Amino acid sequence: MSPRRSVLYLPASNARALEKARDLPADTLVLDLEDAVAPAAKPQARQQLVDVFSCGWYEGRETVIRVNAIDSDDIIADLATVLACQPRAMLLPKVSSLDELDRFAALARSAGLDAGVRTWFMIETVAGLTNVQALVNAGR
Numbered sequence: 001m002s003p004r005r006s007v008l009y010l011p012a013s014n015a016r017a018l019e020k021a022r023d024l025p026a027d028t029l030v031l032d033l034e035d036a037v038a039p040a041a042k043p044q045a046r047q048q049l050v051d052v053f054s055c056g057w058y059e060g061r062e063t064v065i066r067v068n069a070i071d072s073d074d075i076i077a078d079l080a081t082v083l084a085c086q087p088r089a090m091l092l093p094k095v096s097s098l099d100e101l102d103r104f105a106a107l108a109r110s111a112g113l114d115a116g117v118r119t120w121f122m123i124e125t126v127a128g129l130t131n132v133q134a135l136v137n138a139g140r
Contacts, residue, residue, distance in 0.1 A: 004028050004062075011036035012045035012065075018052050028062040033078050034069070034093050042074055046081040053085035063087040064120060069094045070104050079111035089118040096127035098138055 008026035010017045012033050021029055031052075037045045049065065052058065065087045067078035082090045090113075092104055101121070108119070123132055 002027070009036070009066075012049050013037045013041040015048055018048060019057075022057045028064060029058060030064045030066055030091060031087070032066040033074070033081070034066050042068075043077070046077060049081055050084045053087070062089075064089045064091050066091040066093060070100050070107070075107060076111070079108060079113060082117060083112050086117060089120050091120045091122060093122045094124045094128070095121040095135060096123075096125045097131055098134055101135065101138055 004027040006026045007028040007030055008021060008024060009030045009032055010021055012018070012031045013036070018031070031049055033042060033045055033049075053063075063085075065078070065082050065085060067082065067090055068074035070092065079090075090108075095101060095104075104119070121135070123129060123135070128135070
């Protein structure tokens with residue numbers, strides 16, 4: 001894989017931004033279902049992603065879907081969206097512990113996701129920073 005020079009974050013609820021991203025030269029597109037999307041707009045954002053991926057707009061591009069946190073009410077629906085879209089990776093925010101990684105792995109397996117969709121995780125909390133070496137060493 002080539003080094004990434006640019007990563008563009010897009011709210012999955014913004015149809016215009018999703019369309020415009022087709023022609024932008026970013027190396028990676030992160031399609032956000034988490035903080036960039038208002039709670040009431042999350043179902044529509046998921047459907048927009050399914051529609052965009054089924055049209056092949058981002059074919060040949062590195063795509064990542066940022067899901068909601070493991071303890072959110074949205075994680076199951078987000079994983080179903082990832083399964084339907086088959087991006088290169090999914091991004092799990094706010095990871096703080098190995099237990100969260102284990103729970104996420106179990107949820108992803110039960111949702112039907114396999115190793116074909118990689119998982120990136122974000123360290124955004126003090127607990128995550130405290131546990132960063134263990135998280136990195138987990139190699140999940």
